[in-house]
Amino acid sequence: MTFLNSLLSAFAYSCPLILCSLGALFSEFAGCLALFLDGLVSFSAFLFYTFTVTTGSPLAGAILTCLGAVVITLVFSAVVELGKANRFIAAIAMNLLFGALTSCLSWAFFGTRGVLAADLFKFSVGSARAAAVCCGAGFVAMAVIFLKYSRHGLYVRIAGSDADVLKAKGVNPGNIKSLSWCLSALYGSLAGILLAIRLSSFVPNISSGRGWMALAAVFLGKKKPLRIVAAVLIFCFADLLAANIQNYIPGIPSSFLISLPYLVSLILILAK
Numbered sequence: 001m002t003f004l005n006s007l008l009s010a011f012a013y014s015c016p017l018i019l020c021s022l023g024a025l026f027s028e029f030a031g032c033l034a035l036f037l038d039g040l041v042s043f044s045a046f047l048f049y050t051f052t053v054t055t056g057s058p059l060a061g062a063i064l065t066c067l068g069a070v071v072i073t074l075v076f077s078a079v080v081e082l083g084k085a086n087r088f089i090a091a092i093a094m095n096l097l098f099g100a101l102t103s104c105l106s107w108a109f110f111g112t113r114g115v116l117a118a119d120l121f122k123f124s125v126g127s128a129r130a131a132a133v134c135c136g137a138g139f140v141a142m143a144v145i146f147l148k149y150s151r152h153g154l155y156v157r158i159a160g161s162d163a164d165v166l167k168a169k170g171v172n173p174g175n176i177k178s179l180s181w182c183l184s185a186l187y188g189s190l191a192g193i194l195l196a197i198r199l200s201s202f203v204p205n206i207s208s209g210r211g212w213m214a215l216a217a218v219f220l221g222k223k224k225p226l227r228i229v230a231a232v233l234i235f236c237f238a239d240l241l242a243a244n245i246q247n248y249i250p251g252i253p254s255s256f257l258i259s260l261p262y263l264v265s266l267i268l269i270l271a272k
Contacts, residue, residue, distance in 0.1 A: 011214035012129040014190040015136030016041075016198075020210050021217035021228050022143045023187030028218050030180035031160025036073075037188045039098030040213025044069050046102045046116075046190030048197035049202040050109060053120050062193050070182050077178040087177065094209070102204070117201040127187040128197045135190060143187075144225045156180050166235070181257075 002004035019038055034040075044065050051068075052061030060263070073094075080090045103113050110116055123131075147153040155176045158165055163173040186210070193204050221228030 001254055004263055008133055009129060009135065010233070010237060013239075014232050015132040016194045017210050017213060017217065017236060018232045019187045020214040021221070021232055022140065022192040022225060023184040023191070024211075024214040024218050025143070025147075025221075025223060025225065025228060026156055026180040026183040028215075028223060029160055030156045030177045032087040032177045033091065033165075033215065034181060034184035035088070035215075036094035036098060036211075037094040037184060037214055038207050038209060039102075040073070040185060040188040041067060041192040041207035041211055043098040043102045043168070043193065044189035045196040045206045046106060046192075046202050047189075048193045049116050049118075049121055049194050050105075056120060058123075058197075065193055066186055066189045069192075070186045072176060073181050073185035080101050081174045081178060089106045103234070104234070106202075106204075113204065115201055115203050120198045121196075123197045128194075128200075131197055132194050135194060137189060138224065139187065140229060145271055147225065152176075152179065156183075224262035227243065 020041060024034055024037060036183055043113055047068050048061050048062075051064040052058050055061060055064070061126070065216040079085075080087055105114065108115050145153075147157060155166060155171055156179065158178065159173050159176040164178060166173045191210065192206070197211075199206070213235070217228050217231045220231035
């Protein structure tokens with residue numbers, strides 16, 4: 001039972017990065033990598049805090065956050081598509097914009113750009129873990145089913161490499177790229193929600209680089225959803241090990257412990 005609890009806790013800890021990585025996978029398949037994910041995760045955590053405190057319902061807050069993230073991303077994607085802009089540059093600009101929006105809205109609504117906490121925004125450790133496990137497992141399964149068995153999943157998988165095939169079938173590749181960005185936004189917003197639930201607050205830069213780590217996980221997982229999950233679990237296990245190993249082996253330099261997860265990722269890349 002203790003082993004099962006430890007396993008569930010490790011999976012719950014990994015879920016934000018797992019969801020973020022799957023979001024990056026959709027866009028990687030479509031040939032328009034979602035470089036805005038890191039900013040979107042923090043922005044979504046802020047939206048979730050704001051909507052939850054305003055409505056008094058975490059469920060309503062989560063739904064409104066996901067809708068908001070997807071709609072904003074869809075609008076930007078439509079502008080990029082209509083203007084024939086470079087999606088790589090546009091995604092970087094969106095990442096910067098999400099960061100600016102988070103800071104500006106936090107100051108406008110709450111009078112601070114710092115940590116946000118409220119009595120209406122408190123979650124127990126058990127409820128946070130349950131939310132992460134259920135959300136993570138459910139959306140991992142949906143990503144696998146969507147990419148492997150659905151028609152639009154097939155379109156997303158070939159949009160980046162065989163756009164001419166889509167054109168021959170009468171499908172607009174630009175629409176599929178927009179779909180991939182919306183899916184990235186959905187999964188990124190869920191990652192932000194889970195991080196805010198875990199901390200029972202909104203913390204500036206709550207993503208802590210997870211949007212960028214997600215891109216590495218896609219590469220490590222060879223664009224296979226379950227392999228990506230495995231890569232993230234290894235990375236997060238190293239992160240947890242670094243956080244707790246000094247309790248058992250004192251004297252290890254903190255700089256080494258901070259770098260341990262990234263060293264593990266580098267070893268996996270070199271061993272690939």
